[in-house]
Amino acid sequence: MSLRIENINQIDSGGTNPKTNLFEQPIWELTLENGEKRLLGKDKVEEYLSKGYDNSVHQFKRWSVTTTSGAELYLWAIIFSDKSHDVCVTTRFLEKLYQGHVRKDEEKYKKHEKDRAENHPVNPVLFTERKSLTTDEERKELDEFRNQIKENPF
Numbered sequence: 001m002s003l004r005i006e007n008i009n010q011i012d013s014g015g016t017n018p019k020t021n022l023f024e025q026p027i028w029e030l031t032l033e034n035g036e037k038r039l040l041g042k043d044k045v046e047e048y049l050s051k052g053y054d055n056s057v058h059q060f061k062r063w064s065v066t067t068t069s070g071a072e073l074y075l076w077a078i079i080f081s082d083k084s085h086d087v088c089v090t091t092r093f094l095e096k097l098y099q100g101h102v103r104k105d106e107e108k109y110k111k112h113e114k115d116r117a118e119n120h121p122v123n124p125v126l127f128t129e130r131k132s133l134t135t136d137e138e139r140k141e142l143d144e145f146r147n148q149i150k151e152n153p154f
Contacts, residue, residue, distance in 0.1 A: 052100030
């Protein structure tokens with residue numbers, strides 16, 4: 001099961017993408033609910049958002065807005081391939097990333113199960129209904145013998 005994402009930090013100076021080991025700018029640092037930190041490149045963020053929204057993400061961008069009280073608020077603009085868009089606050093953005101990651105895991109496990117079923121068919125000897133080798137006459141004899149033993153064990 002995936003861990004919830006508590007926070008996201010966009011590192012504008014960039015960093016090394018953990019999947020490709022290439023420098024990427026910007027890069028996003030996720031803080032998970034157990035305190036673990038993970039780095040994601042642009043492609044992974046777009047992939048998780050696409051799965052979270054169930055729509056192909058073309059681009060996303062973070063906007064910084066200063067409120068009248070002086071607090072800084074981040075808005076995220078997500079533009080989809082069909083030219084529709086969504087603007088959301090960080091909590092919704094994180095929820096969509098989380099949902100996308102969960103969905104990707106589910107698809108991965110379904111694919112694994114499908115591959116396993118195709119490559120390892122069920123053994124018919126073990127998993128089909130077994131036909132009895134005992135005839136009805138023999139079954140009656142065995143039942144009578146069992147009853148005799150129950151009545152006189154020795």
